[in-house]
Structures are given as C-alpha cells and as structure tokens.
Amino acid sequence: MLDQDYISPLWTKRTGACLGAIALSVTTLLLPGCTTDNEEIQEGKTNVTTEDVAENTESVIGQEITVRSLVGEAVGKSGFVMNTEEDKPILVINATGTVFTLPAEEDMPVQATGQVAQFVLADVEKEYGLDLEDELYVDYEEQPAIIAQSLALAPTTEELAAAPTGYFDKVIAVEGDVRKLEATNNALALFEEGWVDDIGVLVVGVEADLKGGSIAAVQEGENITVTGTARQADAKLLKEANLGWDDAKIEEFLSRYTQRPVIVADGIYPSAVDPAPGE
Template structure:
C-alpha cells in the first residue's frame, strides 16, 4: 500500500461546488414604491442561473489567458508537483513535454495525494491571472512571494472543487489509497448489470481490471461503450452495509451474485453520472 500526502488547503472563501457545475445566485433587493417612503423594503424573488463549466486542456489555458480569464473551467490532468500548502501543478499529458498550470485549491476539502506520481486530478474553478497580493487579501492567506514568484501574472485556476481522478483500473487494483475519498473517474461502460449498476473500463490498449459502479439514487441511462464521467466515493463491498444503507431494488439472485463476485472488493458508489466530452 502506498503512503499518501495530505494536501492541506485552508482556503475557504469560495463556496464548494458538487461535480462540475457551479450555481451562481443573484439576489436583487428593491424598495417598494410608496409616496411617503415609510413602507418596509421588500425583496424580489431570487433568480438562480446555472453556469456549466467549460472543459479545457492545460495547454489551451496557458496559451490563451485572455480567452479563459474569468471563465469557469473543468480540467482533468496529472499532478506534477505540489507548491506549498495551498497549490499544485497540473502537467499536460504530452510525450514531448508540455505546459504546467498552477491550481490553488479553494474547495475547503483536503486532497490525499498518493505518493505514486502521475495520478490525475479533476478540478473545477475560475481561471485568473495570478496576483499574489490579491489572492492573499481575498482569501486571507499568506502565499509566500518567493515560492510563487515564477507564477506571478501567469494563468491560475482557483479551484472550487477538486478530486483525485484515477483510471478505473487504478481504483480497482489498488483501492486502499482511494477508499473513503471523493473521486472523479472517467471510463467506458463495459457491461450493464442492472438498472443501477454496471462495470466501468478504461480505454486502454493493454486492458485492465473493470470497476463495479453502483448508482443508488437512480436508473443509469447510459449504454455499453458510452464514455462517462462519474463522481462518488470508493468503498469495499460489504453486502450487509449496502443493504442497510441503500434501496437498490435487486432481487435475491442478483444480490447473491454480486456478493459472491465482489465481497470486500472495491465498488464505486456514484452520486452523479454524465457523458464525458470527447477530447
């Protein structure tokens, strides 16, 4: 079992978002129209706008800050290094070397970074031009100017959500380092087992272990070979615990089949499933 490093992230100014969608609420407070001005202030109904994050690549952001500045983006890439207590670098997956992008984790949730290099992370946040003084003031932190001097005025993602994003085979073959953590996993649906369970595989030349996915909250409206992105928590399958915690609607034969094949094996309990955009 590999040891993990806890990535301490006390930045908490931005609200934490679930998955890859951020919700922006604009409230307008207007006084009532009266001639004497003595009526109490009334509030207009709160309007809610859903803003979907734009999928982007590291190189696209580093090459075009003007295009992405102020944009909510989602990036999935490998971690190349940790910078201080609050930040890490994403390295563009490129055999000939690639760009690096700084991410400041403002989700308020620590990330357990495995000692094994090359594990991917999925982050969603707003692209900014890094101004150390502005970040320190806005989030009431103390980024070391000497440590971040090379990133000043460079693109940075201020992450509202961040989760490790191993391949399905990585989560299935070495689950201990991921148990209990919130993950974001991308893969292809190999086989649909029931209305709320399926096997997830990675699109790889050399194959790998399939990962059992269970979606307790609803029917899985996907087909075999669909590429999907899933957020949830990895845990070992213990039949008694799952029967007590979830209403899965499985018949006895299927329950016994799953218990026989997956007892104490890793299972990814999904809370959201959505199509993965082609890169």
C-alpha cells in the same frame, strides 16, 4: 452459479485500442449546462487542453473547467502545478477548504474543478480567505491559474479495480465507458478501453439527477467521469443502494465481485476522452 440474467450479459467488455493515461494528462473540459433526458450527457461539451489554459488564457478566463492531469511539485501548503506537454505548468490553488494530499505516485492523475483566473496573490488571498506564502508565488503572478473548488484522485478504472485499498473512503474521479445493468436500479458499471475484464467497477447512487447531468441522459458505451467515494463492497452497502436485488442476488454478486471497490457517486460528467471508434 451467478444469475446470468442480471450479471454476465451486462458486465462483459470487449477490448479495443487503448486510449491510455497520457491522454488524460493533458486534457480538460468545460463543464456543460443541464441536459435533457434524451440527450447524451456529453452533448455540448467543449474540449480544451492544458496548453490552451497556459497559452490561450483569454478563451477560458473566468470559465469553470475540470482538468485531469499529472501533477508536478507542490507550491506551499495550498498550491501545486499540473504538467503540460509543452512544459508550461499550470498553477492550481486549493480553495476547497480541506487539505488535499498529492499522490505519491508520479503517474497518478488528479482531477481539479475550478475557475480559470489570472493569478494575483493578494486578490486570491482576499477572495478565498487564504494565507499563501508570498515568496513562493512570485513567478506565478499574472499567470493563468485554476482556483480549485474540488480536488480528487483520478485513477483509471483498471487501477482502481486492481489496487483499491489506497482509495477506500476517499473522494475519487474515475473515467470509464458505461455499461448499463438490466434488472438493476440506480447503478451502472464502468470499463476501460484496453482492459481485458468481464466485471468492471460498480457505480451506485445514481438514482437521482447528479452534479454534472441527469443519469437518464447517460448512454450505453458513453465515456464519462464519475465522481464520488470508493467504498468496500458488502451486503449492507448494496442493500442501501436500492438496486432491486434480493438477498440471494446480492450474495451471488459478492461471491464474484471480490477485492473490488464500489463507487458511491455524487456526480457524472462527460469525459474529455472520446470513446474509441465503434463504441
């Protein structure tokens, strides 16, 4: 039987109205400045939509933004488009220095972080050391584009919990509502609105200030996005995470936390989707 003092009261998620993946597909956020320990991490965020990037480029030009969206077609080896509700796709250029494989699933969002710019092929090639296929980018010249310095698959919390195999050892960005864990160090749990579940997804590696803001600023029930790597849950990983659990607690936890990944976090950001009323 699990130790009720450290598991059950903390890993229970009441259900609410489903915000849905559609909200993710059209929303972006401007990355915030540093927060103080008594601020919520979402303080100071500015939500915009991909339509704003396409139609009101001047308001975000030169800004570093994070976009979570469904993707359309690839453009050569280093580009792809993100969909918008108004059918005005946004060009994304992969300037991360590593190959990024677009998801095979049409309903799988991708998260991109980078600067918004008016696309000029020659300038982008020179500044970022890229060799783009000129003929494929003719229609994108002088159009808004995101020059991505970070790209990640962006499954929902429920999708990650249900089918983690395709994400193990890959960089991911997962949105969810925070549940803090008592008698546990350096960790939190993520849940999702409308997901009937009493365990959630465990996030470890939050013992220090991470990219995007201080973990001390994260509030119970806050809607956040966690970036990091999906790992298989095992005793070695949990011991290395310095959770403050002894061997018995780790064994009890693993007996319940089956076929689910653990996210080893490297960043925590305010989500572009606000929690449901009452959260």
